[in-house]
Amino acid sequence: MRRLYHLPLSPFCRKIRLTLAEKGIEVALIEEKVWERPIDFLRLNPACTVPVYVGREGRPMADSGAIFEYLEETGPEPRLLPADPADRAEARRLVGWFDDKFHNEVTANLVYERVNKRLRGAGYPDSAKVKAGSRNVKIHLDYIGWLTETRNWLAGDHLTIADFAAAAHLSCLDYCGDVPWEHNDSAKHWYARVKSRPAFRTLLQDRLPGFPPPAAYADLDF
């Protein structure tokens, strides 16, 4: 069986879980405490990051971007990149926006400070970072709102990996109750559409011991 080594609140893992579910590829999920640097896992990925995907051929693949492109090239429909190369570039640009910019400005400041630090026994959240993250998330919600007012989905007419990348980050924040949805109606409406897809169900069932999500987390009519 195909395997995905992951962590529940990793946006990079969630992006791949959404991709797998949307394409109907079943995997066994294996939680991997990367901060303990398990020797067997280091053999699969010397960078010691999740996600790592192991397909039927048994060859481990690391880096969520590389895994996504592999699944897109070899996996079943639906395609999560547009057909036109310039449109594909736009979808990939937005993946970079969320996995790089949003990640550094928001996810790292909120989810990593509040949850990852405690899981790893690495101390208390840095309040300056939490404050910065709370401020930055509003700017990004406005950007999402603006995009979805001019386009059907983030990167154009169709759902793409850009929507999954963005929703993966926001779903991690949402688990912590850190998304001020009232700030931007268009962004909220877009998220409700992504959240109601069957592929999203597995994420909504995630529960971290000692960190229950707010009631709205799994509510499709939040």
Place this chain on the structure above:
Amino acid sequence: MRRLYHLPLSPFCRKIRLTLAEKGIEVALIEEKVWERPIDFLRLNPACTVPVYVGREGRPMADSGAIFEYLEETGPEPRLLPADPADRAEARRLVGWFDDKFHNEVTANLVYERVNKRLRGAGYPDSAKVKAGSRNVKIHLDYIGWLTETRNWLAGDHLTIADFAAAAHLSCLDYCGDVPWEHNDSAKHWYARVKSRPAFRTLLQDRLPGFPPPAAYADLDF
């Protein structure tokens, strides 16, 4: 004419410049002081990062990963990704290794501390960071050495974008005299092979006002 907005010592821009040169695509290089947040440039890329590529159709593209995939999908030979999907995943994993891990552990600690800070008038290098970067670069040279002892190029039998991503970072460090080449012979030998490619020439001619590179920087027999 095609344009590339760039900064000379940006490893992400250098990766794209190498890709363009290897494929024989001519571009006008436009230096962009992103830290001044020029309003016209923000219109091209709201993330305000380089590289930004503008092709013949005039549509701006941001994010070096997205630009690379576009050039690979639409540009001329040689291909910089292998044909086999799992081999492609390995090449892309290594791009992620250098653009993410190496970038954070080495490039940001050395090049950004020594050069970018001064260019932007943002103060003096943080000596703890410089020290960490100098320590980390050796570990990465060993990884490169190990890869090239078991493979012809970093990702396999042929030169790929992984070699260019790695060489782009190392060439920025090399401009600052920050690569202890004597540390690993195999890594040095691999870099000499990449450096001697015609595509590399443009990088070796870069000169930053006030920051002359050491003599060995442009020397193919360093």
